[in-house]
Amino acid sequence: MWHRTKDYLLVLPALVLTGVLFFGGLIDGLFKSFGYFPAVGTSTFSLQAYQEVMTSSLFADSLDLTVRVAILSTSSATILGVGAALALYFMARRTSARWLLRLFQLPLTIPHLAAGYFMILLLSQSGLIARVSYALGWIDMPSEFPVVVNDRFGLGMILTYSWKEAPFIALLVYPVLARIHDNWLDAAKVYGATTTHYIWHVLLPAIRPAVITASLIVFIYTLSSFEVPYLLGVTYPSTLPVYAFQLYTSGSFADRSEALVIMWLLTTVALVVGLVAYRFYRKSYERGWE
């Protein structure tokens, strides 16, 4: 009995820290989203904050922007990332791809705050590309350059996420491709398949679970992260995490409840999508390619 208990003691510290700091925080927040603030004497539960949020046009606009940015960023990062992984796969057939893989890992180490600011310097109306356009005679003044960052559509965020997240997807997908035997392509060619056929009927089905896992992770991240929209967004509408942060720090307890309602909405979506991603992850591991 004692050694069984000891096994549980090994996981206990990690469970306690995660339980208190993470789940404790979420539950603490859930209570407060119902307006339960015993420290200031309100120990009743109400759905008022939920009603406020659901009927607010600020929330609707913010939701619209957030979902648009998340879907478009995920799609474009997935297409770029899978393309890059396929390019790596075909190049690795000829040369060693180790240094290329290393090069790919570099954007992953650049923090989102820095990546977002680099995009502003590159793409704003007085950014590097606008200056080059001026030098080439395409525009006569900064205001003629299209608004690409800090725009209402969210293009700046989408571009930043594409640049940052495409290598992430490529790095999750490439190891699956690397396990596919080299001679499969030759075998396929013997039977008259073109490279396009091979990609479409052999490579893509093989990497599907890994691609779905990776893009779901990117989707949750782009839906709920704060830094990039904070830098590259506009004052109105802001994405949900930025909107919630502003509501929370504005100070009143009613606003704080609303902020926590929004964070709980994001948490629920993240948990559901995360569960689906985890299923696909298990599936991609259970498939044996050897």
Next chain:
Amino acid sequence: MRRSSFYLLLIGLIFALPFVPALIASFGGVWRFPTIIPDGINLRAWESVFSPSSRTLSAIFLSLWIAFCVTVINLMVGIPAAYALTRKKLRFQSGIEAVLLAPIFVPALAAVMGIHLTFLRLGLTETVIGVILVHLAPSMPYVIRAAMISFQTMNEEAEDAAKMLGATKSQRFYHVILPHLIPGLTAGVVLSMLISLSQYSVTLLIGAGQVITLPILFVPFLNGGDPAIGSAYTLVFSAVALALVLLLDGGLRSYYATRKGGCHEWI
């Protein structure tokens, strides 16, 4: 060969392109439209970023210190947990695993916003300890995951053999288990450090402007501030992250280069 070097150049350019304006702006003094290349190098921004009154160095040090403490705690609780999850038969095994890995998917800000008032009451806001505590949840799953993968790929027979040859528990850990764990754990350590280093919103909420990490110090310069200074800061920030990765990676290589024989065949 020519085609692959073309691809290399293209990929390299796409990666490097966003850095170019930051380098130009930070070394260019005042970078007015429509100048592309400033006339001459001007170190104004760099001097201001590294002047003693800017407190940049102490912010870098504090950021690294917080990331270091977070990572040490993650390793201390993560390695035993990963060991039990991969080697022992626990009831609710997949449940425990799901609980420990859940913070990967959920925005850290959600839990931190929820716990903020409790931290305030406990006097943990505006303290370094409070900030370390809120950096734990988003980073710990990566350390646990990395340690689990290492344990899964490790040959249990080596451990049994050491036991048979009379190695004590601590000898087995230091001479058999740890050398095998280190390469896999390095990935977890790098991620844990990077995640802590790049936190902004949760540090701002819990640190309340009193715990000045590098992002807290420089983000005000990014919102409509001087682009030269903003560029210099984001370059410093990227360089710290990059240096951390290269240092840990290089340290790992030299660790294995100096070890003779022994554990190589398992890696």
